Structure formats: structure tokens, C-alpha cells
Amino acid sequence: xxxxxxxxxxxxxxxxxxxxxxxxxxxxxxxxxxxxxxxxxxxxxxxxxxxxxxxxxxxxxxxxxxxxxxxxxxxxxxxxxxxxxxxxxxxxxxxxxx
Numbered sequence: 001x002x003x004x005x006x007x008x009x010x011x012x013x014x015x016x017x018x019x020x021x022x023x024x025x026x027x028x029x030x031x032x033x034x035x036x037x038x039x040x041x042x043x044x045x046x047x048x049x050x051x052x053x054x055x056x057x058x059x060x061x062x063x064x065x066x067x068x069x070x071x072x073x074x075x076x077x078x079x080x081x082x083x084x085x086x087x088x089x090x091x092x093x094x095x096x097x098x
Contacts, residue, residue, distance in 0.1 A: 032043055045058055073079040091098075 032040060035043065045060065049058055070079065074081065
């Protein structure tokens with residue numbers, strides 16, 4: 001009988017913890033969304049890194065590598081540039097009014 005009472009008490013504690021966690025996550029989410037875009041991006045990167053671990057590169061590192069590679073391809077003559085006016089013309093064709 002005592003084990004059953006202990007079990008019920010433990011279940012109530014777990015339930016309260018889960019409710020508290022959900023409420024905390026909701027509050028945290030609202031507060032995070034109130035941050036500036038730059039601060040939200042920093043927070044998002046930190047959260048992603050915390051899930052992926054130290055072995056996974058941050059998105060910023062990956063993008064820096066991609067940018068360097070693209071510049072190298074352009075410098076070697078393997079890529080051509082497109083004038084900004086042409087890019088924007090194409091974008092207006094894809095998403096008019098945006």
C-alpha cells in the first residue's frame with residue numbers, strides 16, 4: 001500500500017513538473033520573440049549548437065565557408081555574376097508585389 005501512495009505522490013510531482021515546463025517554455029518563447037531579430041538569431045544559433053553538439057558547425061561557420069568557396073569560384077572564372085537589376089527583375093517575376 002505504501003508503494004502505491006509513494007507512486008501517486010511521485011506522479012503528481014512529475015505532472016506538476018511537466019505543466020511547469022510547458023508554461024515556462026511558453027513564457028520563454030514569448031520573451032524570445034520580443035527580442036530584436038539579431039538577438040533572436042544569436043539565440044537560435046546557440047540553441048541549435050546545444051542540440052547538435054560541439055562537432056557540428058554553427059550555421060554562420062558553414063555560410064562563411066560557402067561564401068569563401070563562391071568567391072574563389074568567381075575569382076577563378078568558374079562562376080559569372082548577374083547584375084542586381086536582372087536579379088530583382090527575375091524576383092519580381094517569381095513573387096510579384098513582394
